[in-house]
Amino acid sequence: MGKVFDAAEVAKHNNSKSCWVILYDKVYDVTDFVADHPGGANVILKLAGRDATEEYDPVHPTGTLEDNLKPEALLGTIDPATLPKIESSPATPQEAVDYPPVENLLNMDEIEELATAKISKKAWAYYYSAADDKISKRFNTEAFRSILLRPRIFIDCANCSLDTKLLDNHVTMPIYVSPAAQARLGHPSGEAGIAEACRSFGALQIISYSASMTPEEIVADASPEQVFGWQLYVQEGRTRSERMIARINKLTAIKFIVLTLDTPVMGKREDDQRGGDVISRITEEEDTSPKDSAQARDKKSFAGMDPTLTWTETLAWLAKHTSLPVILKGVQTHEDAYIASLHRPQVKAIILSNHGGRSLDTSPPVVHTLLEIRKYCPGVFDKVEVWVDGGVRRGTDVVKAMCLGAKGVGIGRPALFGLSAGGVDGVKRVLQILAEETKTCMRLLGVERLEQLGMQHINTRLVEQQIFDGPSNLAACRAAHLSKL
Amino acid sequence: MGKVFDAAEVAKHNNSKSCWVILYDKVYDVTDFVADHPGGANVILKLAGRDATEEYDPVHPTGTLEDNLKPEALLGTIDPATLPKIESSPATPQEAVDYPPVENLLNMDEIEELATAKISKKAWAYYYSAADDKISKRFNTEAFRSILLRPRIFIDCANCSLDTKLLDNHVTMPIYVSPAAQARLGHPSGEAGIAEACRSFGALQIISYSASMTPEEIVADASPEQVFGWQLYVQEGRTRSERMIARINKLTAIKFIVLTLDTPVMGKREDDQRGGDVISRITEEEDTSPKDSAQARDKKSFAGMDPTLTWTETLAWLAKHTSLPVILKGVQTHEDAYIASLHRPQVKAIILSNHGGRSLDTSPPVVHTLLEIRKYCPGVFDKVEVWVDGGVRRGTDVVKAMCLGAKGVGIGRPALFGLSAGGVDGVKRVLQILAEETKTCMRLLGVERLEQLGMQHINTRLVEQQIFDGPSNLAACRAAHLSKL
């Protein structure tokens, strides 16, 4: 431990046979770990023999090293004098660019624009990217836009409130922050910064399983009435996930677990693959043998995630490890919404989501799934709460989702871009804009409280001509469910 | 009153504690008024301690100071020698630009283009802006364009007339000028200039509640047969509105009152928020505390307007103060059209309008609302006159609206852009172009008089597949109406 290395010595260990890295002035031998790195071996090997702190830090929460490396992996410290000098950051003069204050930004587009100007290409690529040709990403927003509103007149609209309950937790708006990963890539205040902004508004935040800070750090300053959810990706072997759940069970600010199901394998996010290496952190490395690529990949899993999850096994396993309510995220068909509703009371809510268009391109926008449920199994809305995310950029989008039956409306990229554009104040600005737009819309519809919103306030004619039109076989879904009990 | 101030002294009173302004060479202490300014405190505070005449003048009608300030607010006069020299206007050489004469302009687009080149960014932003992403603004026009015409042949079209009656008042065309505010921003002849143009054509003009001239000034030169309407926004406390109605009752040229209902709170007009401060004149100031923003705003109102208007209370109140016929403006659903028709004889007409897309984005274009009424409650057309505005840019648009059942067709931005492009002559050119296009269209349809136009002249197939398809519950609307009588 007391040993001091010089950089030249470390630099020799730059391959898979012997792979050392410098992190926070310490020298680690990670040779044994390379193959198990959830983000793939390549990401580490690219940094082998070097100081990897700058790349490592913003994408790993505290404790990651301790969790993953054996104590003997820590070889000693580096002699800083032997490290190559980093030039006094040329970024400083660049950051002197005269950016507008976030309070001058009027909408989500302007916030994304400012964030794009400020953050690294790597961060931008990770936040911006979506699957394939980004058809679903665009369609998510367009589907909202193609619904028309029906304003009513001569109604007293002096009062208007966004107060609501999400799974019996009081929140001051139905808009919540989705489990968006890697917040520190955009701004050093990270997920804790988002938490601070949500606190000031009374808004709900769901913490990402891939957050760049630990859950404990994120909820550290939670106010008594603040509400969090926590996103779970089930990892292979399950022990790491079980350890995480145990930690979550102890955090009283976290009221429920959101099990994400729309990404058993990762979508093809080409901007990310071009723009940085965040994606490769959480995907497998490329196969080099084509034959192998087409066939043998079956054995591998996505970023260590368990691809074998099923309704029966996984929910039972989860029940053994936590008594927190469960929300299923990534429902994209009425069939799965219906099956989910059969699993209450364990499953208390579902989140309709195509993962912001990041998983499967040409998957349906939430507007479609909401209408599909209304068409084939409207009873779902009575049995579980239905939340949605994906494509929300305006208060009118929030209102339309709620007219269609949604109870909560999540924002992912807007929160990350807000954070990137202005830290805590940027996220506050995002929440403020959306909340004000939502209230303006409600007043112009002649509506005082969220629960008054309904199908009579919207014209969905155009979208209804596009949604799935069968075959639907809910009886089979039910039978399959019963046979597994 | 005789006291003479120098500019340096005035300049010290530049904050909310002590706020002085110079207007028309006089010095006023407006400290007490700042909080009550309908356009918000900020607009005044930005000009505090300075000569505000240039900003004040084009957006306030005569008498505004007297109406709003106590006599003792007038402190004295300014010593002009102490004011900073305004450079001899660099605008003059700019105005030497060789603009085309308005009689060379062929259509509304060219008129808007010339106006845009001539007027201030502030004026442009106020006229051009619409809510959010301007989807409704564009859709207003596109909806007209997606209706096809059905020209008939071998019909004698030697004669063709645009003569009609609007609420029993003879006019020479169904095209009228909508209550568009702040005309002096575009041209010094202002709303009186629009009146002069309408007079020369025999066209109807509705005077905006936010006109930059007084109603008395606007109708001063009215010809005996000239017809005006007057727009009412009901203000909180009602006394100011009652005073205005009393003045209107005395102006015989004004034949009816248009109660605007589509803007109980103001839409989010981002171009305006970026481009000038007109908008902030008539909106509240920004909240700085996010929590407050999401919750406490309920108590505030829009520009002093009363957000508590209702069918029963407000129409009864209005009946006490005027015997003029009432037109309800801003109807956007068949339900409200139907309810309005139950309030005749007091309500004699309704104006279908989404406020030029300025209030709620993705609200329906008038083409939708007309078809909705035809589908669910066609009897409305027999009970009240149905007028429309929003998106009209061609004579074919006028004809299509009338085929769908409209009696009058309003133009807002075209009138303001016409005025901006060429003063009185610009507005005349607008009316001339639209009237000629309308007649050409009628002749090519084989139609001699407006009342011959009908559904047989248009193909609305495309739009009909987009309009609202229920649920509709007119029985409930009727029951609610009866219960309130």
Next chain:
Amino acid sequence: MGKVFDAAEVAKHNNSKSCWVILYDKVYDVTDFVADHPGGANVILKLAGRDATEEYDPVHPTGTLEDNLKPEALLGTIDPATLPKIESSPATPQEAVDYPPVENLLNMDEIEELATAKISKKAWAYYYSAADDKISKRFNTEAFRSILLRPRIFIDCANCSLDTKLLDNHVTMPIYVSPAAQARLGHPSGEAGIAEACRSFGALQIISYSASMTPEEIVADASPEQVFGWQLYVQEGRTRSERMIARINKLTAIKFIVLTLDTPVMGKREDDQRGGDVISRITEEEDTSPKDSAQARDKKSFAGMDPTLTWTETLAWLAKHTSLPVILKGVQTHEDAYIASLHRPQVKAIILSNHGGRSLDTSPPVVHTLLEIRKYCPGVFDKVEVWVDGGVRRGTDVVKAMCLGAKGVGIGRPALFGLSAGGVDGVKRVLQILAEETKTCMRLLGVERLEQLGMQHINTRLVEQQIFDGPSNLAACRAAHLSKL
């Protein structure tokens, strides 16, 4: 007659009180004629006192002066020495530009592109322009494109013929040249050049009433089997039209009369109004008094055309003056197609046309009208021949029109642009390309002869969702027709 004027003397007569012009080295006093000029007084007054030959020549057929002026209007000749020198044409070097030969051009777009580069802005504007926003002009072509073809396989397509009959006249292709005016604006060979090209292919040509050459000149070199039609616009007073019909009756190459009915008043062709003065030749001058404009214009007519035509009166009048078969051009609704079919045997064919989108913007493309007739009164196809024009740019468009029931398919702009691009060879190239494309399409559909084409070869699903859906009242049409007999 022998009198010789110098230019300075003529130049004094430059106004409506005394208006002289020089044409082909002769001096005319046209003061009395100015008000009667079919193209409006302004066009003449702009040239008053000057040599107008260059402007006059390409748009007036031989004999126009003699037809319109009294003999005493000819005052004498001009002394050429006194005329201002015209600079040796700077156009010559420009024409040295290396244009591609027309045989290298592959499609209608390339031909239009070359023509646009070669001809004057005035000619381009006249040919290119269409009503208002050119929605119908674009839609004419788009409607063809949105029909899909259904190619059949394993059919012997060694033989394929475009031979057909149009009103019992044999032609070698169903593609004919529509009555497109002012061909000499594009190329000095003019309408006679088009005739030469048609002759070499055995194609039909319809001569425009506004041709820049006389019918006699155009048919002068007709081959024995060559077929012409002649377009009639009925002019006010009728005598001029009757004189023209008498001349036509004598030309055996002309087999029928096409009475154009879609332009009783002229559409608003803004490109033309901007780009030249061709349009003003055949439209009235602008009103200067706005009031007058909105009202008094009823008395005036379009370019001397008679706006009072009706089914009963006009067809009877025409029968008195010619025994040639009559084709009605400009039918745009199934109602008028049906009524026309009641007028056989005098009416032998109808041409569905919206005048290339030049008359009324948002009028329906022929694809709509064809489908409308099929839907409401398919018997029309058995009673009269149905021809179409508007938007045809590909052989596939020709085939689709014929699948829908058309017997003949006209091209207007392509012929004029072909002529402009390469004179006679340009028109030949146009006919060659379209004929070859048409045959290729037929072969790929597995069709040998035009009469085999039918609805089974196309998929019109998309368009059928857009066409007129009633109300239709053919019984009323029939009753009205009978009552007038």
Next chain:
Amino acid sequence: MGKVFDAAEVAKHNNSKSCWVILYDKVYDVTDFVADHPGGANVILKLAGRDATEEYDPVHPTGTLEDNLKPEALLGTIDPATLPKIESSPATPQEAVDYPPVENLLNMDEIEELATAKISKKAWAYYYSAADDKISKRFNTEAFRSILLRPRIFIDCANCSLDTKLLDNHVTMPIYVSPAAQARLGHPSGEAGIAEACRSFGALQIISYSASMTPEEIVADASPEQVFGWQLYVQEGRTRSERMIARINKLTAIKFIVLTLDTPVMGKREDDQRGGDVISRITEEEDTSPKDSAQARDKKSFAGMDPTLTWTETLAWLAKHTSLPVILKGVQTHEDAYIASLHRPQVKAIILSNHGGRSLDTSPPVVHTLLEIRKYCPGVFDKVEVWVDGGVRRGTDVVKAMCLGAKGVGIGRPALFGLSAGGVDGVKRVLQILAEETKTCMRLLGVERLEQLGMQHINTRLVEQQIFDGPSNLAACRAAHLSKL
């Protein structure tokens, strides 16, 4: 044979009367052959009297000279010293451009982009071009994009396989290489290079009749399990085709014959006509007499192909010459799919294809034809295998085609562009990308094996509103079929 010519002597024989060319240092007299050249006389005449090797080589397979010329056509050899010096290729420095390695390319668009940068304009034009306005080419892809996917959750997707059988031949993926011609234009490894790539993946390749290498060369290195098909265009006179079939019968790697039926005459590929002369190789020369063009062309055939093929005659002829299974390519209607299914067992599969949009513009995309068959004669899927090609650019497209009933999915341009971008590695990259995308899509749908894919995984609502809606007369198809037996 021993005679040595100098270039000046050869150059004299540069016309149709006496036409000599130099190929591979030999001098040939091709005067008698010019008129029979499948690609038209012009292509040869352009090169007459010169060394044509560079143009000839990449588009003719080995043995073409021997097959087509009589022995006496070979006159002798050229004296190389007399040939003009070819400058040391300026292409070399250009090729030094730093192209990205193909393994960095992420999708088909990037591969096409790199290929476009690398290959000659002639090759690009041949590969890229499609009929007329390329509407079908674009629509092929857009139709796939407008189908939405329906991802299912909570399904074990650890295993996923693309293994399938095509006509009882095991392949490791349903994606195969379509019979795309002229591979050596893009890369010297040619069709054999494609074969090598397919071999490494276990993918099927169909060899083009117009391949730039002989079938024997292409299959030379086939692995025991490798599967090929061979495309047949039936040529006039049949003897050449029969000779080719006899050669194919001997190649055991070739398992079936694909008879292409969608190009009895060639589509109008304008990019190709502009960009090079590949097209003219396989089309007739232009007619110069317009009359002739419109009429006399009937006698000529396309590139020597037999345009008289019919169901009864041609299949019987084919049965006489081979016992290989037959696949019919180019089916574009449900009627022809149905008729084909009546011809089993000889016909074992059909390929729905509009020839990549290269034959008839506005012909339907395969998505339409698949839905049409499902609508009118779904039994076809049980009787013959249905394969498709055209517009496939993503794994999601592959999956959608299979959900609709396709068993095999062909790629044409992607294979050629892959070869052009990186030779064998480029084709491998194409197959790798598409295979991986396909598996990702299957996993996200919750599907393990291809045969599980079905209509429940897609939403085709939008496309279903566009497909053919009758008339359909399958009874007549069946009757016609029976009458010919």
